[in-house]
Amino acid sequence: MRLFLNIIKLDYLTRVRSYSFLITLCASLAISYTFVPEPNASYSTIRIGDHVGYYNSAWFGYVTATMTSIFLSLIGFYLINTSIKKDIKTKVGQIIASTRIYNTTYLLSKVFSNFLILTTIVSITFLMSIILFTLYNDGFRFELFQFIKPYLIITIPSMFFLSAIAVIFEVILGRYSVIQNILFFIMFSFSLAVSPQSEMRYALDVFGSKIVLDTMEQSVREVLPLEEDSEMTIGYVLGNTTKAKKFSFEGIDFPSYFLVSRLTWMFIGILLVGLVSPFFHRFNMRDILPSEKTVKQILPKAELKDINLTQLPKLQKSTNILPLVRTEVFLLLRKGNKWLWGLNAIGMILLAVLNIEFAHKFVLPILWFLQVNRLSDLTTKEVENDVHYFSFTSLRPISRLLLSQLFAGLLLVLFLALPLTLRYIFLMKFNVVMFIIVGGVFVLFLAAFLGIFTKQKKLFEALFFFITYVNLNQIPFFDYFGGVSQNIDHIFYVFTVIVMMAIAGFYKRYYDLRR
Amino acid sequence: MKLEIKNVSKRYGRKKYGVKDFSLTIEKGILGLLGPNGAGKSTLMKMIATVNKPSEGIILLNKNNIVKDVNYIRQQMGFLPQDFGVYPNLNAFEFLEYMAAVKGVGGVGLKQRIEKLLDGLNLLDVASKPIGKYSGGMKQRIGIAQTLLNDPRIIIFDEPTVGLDPEERVRFRNLISDLATQSIVILSSHIVSDVDIIADEVAIMKKGSLITKGKTQNIIEQVKGKIFETQFDTDVSPRFSDHIKILSTTRYQGKTTVRYVSEVPIEKSTPQKPTLEDAYLYLTHN
Structure with missing residues (x-):
């Protein structure tokens, strides 16, 4: 038990003490600030027709808890899905493997430390919801229980189940991070979209959000004439020019079966971890490494000879960045499994043959998202591979090396989008072509910017996943490639974000190198 | 250069x-x-x-x-x-x-x-x-x-x-x-x-x-004349005074040989030719 608790504690402390976690917390704080819009804001998060709830404790508590449950489940997976991988990298895993700890105990300790990480982020959004209530005070009484209740019943069980799922995915698909990402994406979308019409349907909702949203919708329907629109929208919807009407939402008396279901989801998580534990590799390197890198196949040893230094040809100074770009392209192309290029080829064919609007809206963002592993370490791979001593002492590391990395990344994203771009060029729709190019640049600079700031790839992976998801759901706020709206103003907005990221990223890299 | x-x-x-x-x-x-x-x-x-x-x-x-x-x-x-x-x-x-x-x-x-x-x-x-x-x-x-x-x-x-x-x-x-x-x-x-x-x-x-x-x-040169070796039975545990800095100990066939650095040698010690390792250990431990 002591070892179990120690692993949880140490794992948790190691992760929260990292710089990237601090950045993640800041991002969570900023995002949770937007969960309940300021009364005169031009966007909405949860809105039923023209209605939003009175800004009372229940509305703040339930809206922020539901938003946290949905959105943190979406991006949280990426923040916690490498807890076992970290033990492999630091080689702590091999020490753990030599102890008496059971596989199940070790895996459960990972579930709990994942859960603590997510709970820390949840507690930030919880505090923010109280701060927002105070800021936007509409004269309603502060009721702490209306804040605690939805977080406890909706958000916390979701986070626990997600923590278990992340560990299960690592055990089963540890070698295949791309498959993990795709599978989770499908699972997430499926669980949000499917709504069985049985009596106990809310019990099947792992995120626990449907009961809240349906109750809110019901509350509006009760006060609305039948013909009036009461369609619910969730997410960041821009351009709410009409002032929202208010309705009273006083929280939910959750049925007992629903409360039991929340505990059951947590129990199912533990049970699934127990079921997969016999398949855990327990840090056996043969199981972890891809087959071509196993010890057996390491090349034979060769002796060092004498080198006559005077006979070596002399070299000239050269500031040509093409060799750097070429190598960066090689690194991008060779990253990940080869079969992913099969998927890329299919994606490019679909961009060429499918209905152009559909290809633009759905195929392109998915195709770009499939490159998440290639792009995420664009500016962090030096440190990850311990090549930074060479790279950061290179001749003009920003104007040559960083630029070549960006250039290579741009070649990749634009190459993948080429079939669609050519179709738009033939149709003379140059503004859309411009949007696609700007979109590619955006993805690239987002990867570079977040990599430089966090020195890790996690935040980009999580954020890119989130952005792709909202784009597939046609939410215009995060449309970076003209898939939802091709308004020319929007292109300037995306371009401004790119310029800001570029300035901040270059300056930060310059500052880091100077230090 | x-x-x-x-x-x-x-x-x-x-x-x-x-x-x-x-x-x-x-x-x-x-x-x-x-x-x-x-x-x-x-x-x-x-x-x-x-x-x-x-x-x-x-x-x-x-x-x-x-x-x-x-x-x-x-x-x-x-x-x-x-x-x-x-x-x-x-x-x-x-x-x-x-x-x-x-x-x-x-x-x-x-x-x-x-x-x-x-x-x-x-x-x-x-x-x-x-x-x-x-x-x-x-x-x-x-x-x-x-x-x-x-x-x-x-x-x-x-x-x-x-x-x-x-x-x-x-x-x-x-x-x-x-x-x-x-x-x-x-x-x-x-x-x-x-x-x-x-x-x-x-x-x-x-x-x-x-x-x-x-x-x-x-x-x-800094340790010249200060390096000595002494030998005793392995089952004996002699005490060395504080001014003696032990550099190495080797055991062979029931005998323990101690190499040390000191201004003054202890009894039954033989002077040794100093090496860079002796000097290094002496300087970094002083």
Whole structure:
């Protein structure tokens, strides 16, 4: 038990003490600030027709808890899905493997430390919801229980189940991070979209959000004439020019079966971890490494000879960045499994043959998202591979090396989008072509910017996943490639974000190198 | 060629120093850097290699301040860090071409130079295989190859013999000796004998400061007449007074031999010829 608790504690402390976690917390704080819009804001998060709830404790508590449950489940997976991988990298895993700890105990300790990480982020959004209530005070009484209740019943069980799922995915698909990402994406979308019409349907909702949203919708329907629109929208919807009407939402008396279901989801998580534990590799390197890198196949040893230094040809100074770009392209192309290029080829064919609007809206963002592993370490791979001593002492590391990395990344994203771009060029729709190019640049600079700031790839992976998801759901706020709206103003907005990221990223890299 | 390190400090936090007020002048030849773990050897080397920036002080190479003008040294430097990595998906050729570009060198001779280096390091046969498949010693040789790519005039080796077997260490020492005929070579190692054999000068560091620097013989002189050995039965546990510093203990056929340093020998001791290791242990433990 002591070892179990120690692993949880140490794992948790190691992760929260990292710089990237601090950045993640800041991002969570900023995002949770937007969960309940300021009364005169031009966007909405949860809105039923023209209605939003009175800004009372229940509305703040339930809206922020539901938003946290949905959105943190979406991006949280990426923040916690490498807890076992970290033990492999630091080689702590091999020490753990030599102890008496059971596989199940070790895996459960990972579930709990994942859960603590997510709970820390949840507690930030919880505090923010109280701060927002105070800021936007509409004269309603502060009721702490209306804040605690939805977080406890909706958000916390979701986070626990997600923590278990992340560990299960690592055990089963540890070698295949791309498959993990795709599978989770499908699972997430499926669980949000499917709504069985049985009596106990809310019990099947792992995120626990449907009961809240349906109750809110019901509350509006009760006060609305039948013909009036009461369609619910969730997410960041821009351009709410009409002032929202208010309705009273006083929280939910959750049925007992629903409360039991929340505990059951947590129990199912533990049970699934127990079921997969016999398949855990327990840090056996043969199981972890891809087959071509196993010890057996390491090349034979060769002796060092004498080198006559005077006979070596002399070299000239050269500031040509093409060799750097070429190598960066090689690194991008060779990253990940080869079969992913099969998927890329299919994606490019679909961009060429499918209905152009559909290809633009759905195929392109998915195709770009499939490159998440290639792009995420664009500016962090030096440190990850311990090549930074060479790279950061290179001749003009920003104007040559960083630029070549960006250039290579741009070649990749634009190459993948080429079939669609050519179709738009033939149709003379140059503004859309411009949007696609700007979109590619955006993805690239987002990867570079977040990599430089966090020195890790996690935040980009999580954020890119989130952005792709909202784009597939046609939410215009995060449309970076003209898939939802091709308004020319929007292109300037995306371009401004790119310029800001570029300035901040270059300056930060310059500052880091100077230090 | 002259490298001057003037009052250089690297501070972590308000009072914690990695290197403190360090001054040293190095000219052509090999400087061996010795010191226990945490002495600041790697920190000092990283500052010379412009990986880290000193908190205080300046480093001059041929009168150019390389703390400010980093590119001056980068173009003529070869650096082999203690814990470097490689891009596992590149092969040796590609990695070295990349490193040449990183260092800002190229031209028609590049391919041939890489080929000759790989041949000398006996990696030519496996040069087209991804480096990810190489063993630790082979990766170390790739590191050595990248150090020599740009015909460096100042070469910094941080624990270069890690991963090399005894025979390879001998060859590597020969290589370093060749390099030192026209360059400054700074070499740190835990293996005192490596430094003893090849270094023209030795600097010993402790807790971030330089405690001595000089020709190997001059350093050894500091313990001349102070090294002794005594022998006793293994089952006897004699007590040594505080002024005696034990350097090594060996047991053989029921006898224990103790090598120690002291101004005054204890009974039944025989004087011994001092080595650099004796001097190093004496100086770093005093």
